[in-house]
Amino acid sequence: MTGSNPYDLVTGRKRFVAGLALASVNLMVVLDMTIANVSVPHIAGNLGISPSQGTWVITSYAVAEAICVPLTGWLAQRFGSVRVFILSILGFGLFSVLCGLSTTLGMLVACRIGQGLSGGPLIPLTQTLLMRIFPPEKRASAMGLWAITTLVGPALGPILGGWISDNWSWHWIFFINVPVILFSAGVTYSLLRGVETPTEKLPIDRIGLGLMVLWISALQIMLDIGREHDWFADTTVLSLGLFAAVVFVVFVIWELTEEHPIVDLRVFRHRGFTINALTLSLGFGTYFAGIVVIPQWMQLSLGFTATWAGVATAFTGMAGVLVGRFAPMLITKIDGRIVLSGALVWAGAATLLRSNWTSGADFWTLALPQLIMGFGMPFFFVTATSLSLSAVPPKELASAAGLQNFLRIMAIAVSTSIVMTYWNDQARVSGSDLAGKLNPDTPGGMVGGFSIEQSRVLMAQLVDREALTVATDKVFLLAGLLMWVIAAFVWFAPKPKRPAGPMTGGH
Structure with a gap:
């Protein structure tokens, strides 16, 4: 469709239904980033793997999505936004079913990779198509609907994932995507074919794409298996690390000299973009540590x-929904760096509230820091996104948005692996320290009424519980302090030259 006003072709009730379908897809993909987090213990138990291996379900999805996001613009221009959107929906649905049918960790991870590759283009394309079918005077409302689904997804995911895992089985966290897939694919095909975007044959940086896939895959495999193989003492882990480093260097050199790069690294010459995009990825990765650790520890x-566990985790998203609409208004009135730095200080303080948890903590002791954290997260996320994208000229906006999303999604995958490694290592260290102070072989080490063997079992359980609690506290102590360091890092960015109003392009 090459007409100047494609929104005239979808009007009234049809536009409402199409907008609902697009928003539903956005909600589904965002929800799938968090719905599996609380289900990791169920998945690990059912497949006979450790909880740390279970987190591969999270990291594989994020890495695959990160690889595919930079390709979205090229795919849409080459094949058309509507066509790519429909094929991506169907691919996401197919791999959702296969995830639910998985009987081994290998099959589940492979299908989650397929989900991520299919889901990568969906969120940027929901924005593109909403902007295309709504007239200028209604686009703000359309983006508001999109933003609500983006905020609700992380809140709904843990609750829905937890309830399904407890009452049905973890397989259904993937099967529930199917009705949304069928509805959205049917609506998009029947109503939006007429507003297809123009297509043209464009060159693709095949070598850059290949290099990106290689270094990201090697890095993530190294992070995932490293904690099971004593890190660089293992030849395989060391080889993967060296390979990832070498290929990354080659990738950077190639992308800086390629005429049509798959990831335009030249955007980093804008200091405002670089500082704020790094702030977004580092801050979001640190925040995501809690989303991974809290449900498993609980x-x-x-x-x-x-x-x-899902309800406690979801309080962050619930609070974010309540205050989300104020963030765009605030950053148009005062220096965005003040808002962003203040949001990170707030988030750091809320994170530090978790660093003195005990194994006797009740539900509200655990949920309250999440609620407090949620009131600051929209001011962090919206402001960092807006400041980074407002620092580049319009002609580079698409490249900047793609690179920003790539960094943020990679931060999720990398932080998950690092945090799980640190958490497990600290639990082992704390467990050894605690065990050294207990001796059930002595009369004083016996639990009243139990034999020495029974006492050993009880003490082992007690040590494991307290060791994980100490490790959890250490994770949040470091995370909270890191949030404050990132808050100071914000001030390396130049003062915004123009108001950083709410901008789309975020994934």
Whole structure:
């Protein structure tokens, strides 16, 4: 469709239904980033793997999505936004079903990679198509609907994932995508074919794409298997690390000299973009540490169900929905760096509230820091996104948005691997220290009424629970302090030259 006003072709009730379908897809893909987090203990138990291996379900999805995001612009221009959108929906649905049918970790991770590759283009394309079918005077409302689904997804994911895992089985966290897929694919095909975007044959940086896939895959495999193989003491892990480093250097050199790069690294010459994009990725990666650790600790050590672990985690998203609309208004009135730095200080303080948790903590002691954190997150996320994208000229906006999203999604995958490694290592160290102070072989080491063997079992359980609690506290102590360091890093960015109003292009 090459007409100047494609929104005239989809009007009234049809536009409402199409907008609902696009928003539903956005909600589904965002929700799938967090719905599996609280289900990791269920998945690990069912497949006979460790909880740390279970996090591969999270990292594989994020890495695949990160690889595919930079390709979205090229795919849309080459084949058309509507056509790519429909094929991506169907691919996402197919791999969702296969994830639910998985019987081994290998099959589940492979299908999650397929989900990520299919889901990568969906969120940017929902924005593109919403802007295309709504007239200028209604686009702000359309983006508001999109933003709401983006905020609700992380809140709904843990609750829904926990409830499904407790009452049905973890397989259904993937099967529930199917009705949304069928509805959205049908609506898009029947209503939006007429507003297809123009297509043209464009060159693609095949070598750059290949190099990117190689170094990202090697890095993530190294991070995932490193904690199981004593890191660089293992030849395979060391080889993967060296390979990732070498290929990354080659990738950077190639992309800086390629006429049509798959990732336009030249955008980093804008200091405002570089500082704010790094702030977004580092801050989001640190924030995501809590989303990964809290549900597992609550279930493994405190005996909460996946449902209640999900509810506690979801308070951040719930609070974010309440205050999300104020962030765009605030950053148009005062220096965005003040808002962004203040949001990170707030988030750091909320994170430090978690650093003195005990194994006897009740539900509200665990949920309150999440609620407090949520009131600051929209001011962090919206401001960092807006400041970074407002620092580049319009002609580079698409490249900047793609690179920003790539960094943020990679931060999720990398931080998940690093945090799980640190958490497990600290749990082992704390467990050894605690065990050294207990001796059930002595009369004083016996638990009243139990034999020495029974006492050993009880003490081992106690040590494991307390060791994980100490490790959890250490994770959040470091995360909170890191948030404050990132808050100071914000001030290396130049003062915004123009108001950083709410900008689309975020994934």
